[in-house]
Amino acid sequence: MKPARTILDPAIDSIPRMPAWVTLQSAQSTEDVAFLSGAGLSHLHSVLASAAVPRGLLHARLALRAAEAGMAIFGRPERAADLRDAVHLLRSGDQPGPAGEVYQMWDKAAGQPVSVSGLGDALPMHEPAQIGAWLDAGQGGPVVRAASVIETVLTQAPRAETAALILADAALSQVLGWRDLVPLLGFGLKPGDLRKTGDDLRVACHKAIVSSSGVAVKLASDLTRRAGRLNAVAPKLRAKGSDAAVEMFLTRDAVAPARLTSLRSDRAARRLCDRLVELGVVRELTGRDTFRLYGV
Template sequence: MPNALQVPTDDLTRILRMPTWVTSARPETPEDVAFLSGAALNHLHVVLGRAEVPQALLRDRLALRAAEACVAFSGRPERAGDLRDAVHLLRPGDLPGPGGETYLAWRRAVERPVSIKALGRALPTLEQGQIATWLDAGQGVPVGRAAMVLEAVFRAAPRAEVAALILAEAALSQALGWDHLVPLLAPGLKRADLRKQGDDLRLACHRAIIPSVIEAARHAADLARRAAHLKAVAPKLRAKGAVDAVEMFLTRDAVTPSALPLPDRAARRLCDRLVDLGAVRELSGRDTFRLYGV
């Protein structure tokens, strides 16, 4: 999609905001639900075309939401903060645990343009031929295609929630003409929805799309504003490696100081400086093993 001209942050927030007739609607019929999900997706399509929206950062943050939903589906207690810790505080040679594996799968799924190879990287236990077969099960309009893929995977592997949802999201994103997977279904579906079939599953997917897209658009507007502020204060940073560090913050949900391309002490000072400037936030609430993000 072509890049849009830069506009003032307040104006951009209004542009990215979902119309109130979508956010306040209470659809009663399947036709109403399908219409609103289509309207929401159309608005998000426009949002994702804005140059001001930090696309990689948005996808990484939505991946965390999707992973949290999948962990809840499996009955595990981890929440977003636990999943961040499981991945970002992982030591070399350690295993991230089931929750961390789920989060890593979603992060890998959104990192690269959608392809069989990229999905195989996110889901290494699946053969690429099997991934292609399941994706081919989806036909028709975007949400219907995603529901068909979801049903096909669950028919063959009833307990493969993560794989089923990632492939359904991939089918949805491809059908919408998006280069990258944007997680929308997983955060909006309920556990009982995953066992539905046919028209019932398709309707559940439409229902899931509406609140998820509204939330994704809110994230996009918030991150666009925060990213603009980070870029504005970046020239004040004089540490060697600060430019690369800023780029990491603009593309990742969370960053540890040790991951930055600076010596440990300089990295911690840079993070503290960015917090003081209101450009990033400390996400963990801890005094040690801190995580920072836009």
């Protein structure tokens, strides 16, 4: 039996844009920047509520952005293409290296239920009790609580920057009533922001939300259109196992042909990927002749 596939209307272009005054206005006071971050989160909230948005794919792309931002925090040179190679080309039993580990943490956390059990797989180096205590740190609104989580984690574990940001985004998502973790602070905050505390950190988090919520809305709109086009051609694909392959493209940032195990062979997987590229609904992401990766 073929797996159920997420069906999106190829004509969908109804994701409302973030109002320009939210992301382009230069806020001067704490009150102004808090107002703008609230407006950004409110708009993003309505976008995420739309059934048209391919949330799994959106989570995956935001996770990649957060991991790439993490490289700057650690002073590492890896960018998105390097991170994709480090994780999506892994063979069974291989280790991804430090950069790949950060990407894996974000990729496992994004879209997971905002709970200790949901986050445990992404943060295996921390005990569940510790994760729970950090997740519950602080009180107040979503951004204030997220800032408290960052400060608490980094006070107790100064080198746990990735965990601090994942848990901050988890706390943010939890207070907003989102069913799963949406990376925002993970790529919105700058490396220097993590050295701030108190009001300075809270303001930095508000500013990060203003920019990252705008990025997330724009990305959601783009991915909704792309996913719609892929779904439009999916019924015409004749390869056995193509439905499962299409579903994988709708939930992952990048896919190696070898991962399309629903197809009969590696050759069949490569042919399907090339066919989807020809149809203009999937892109080859590496520019290489071998060890290719594909994504919507």
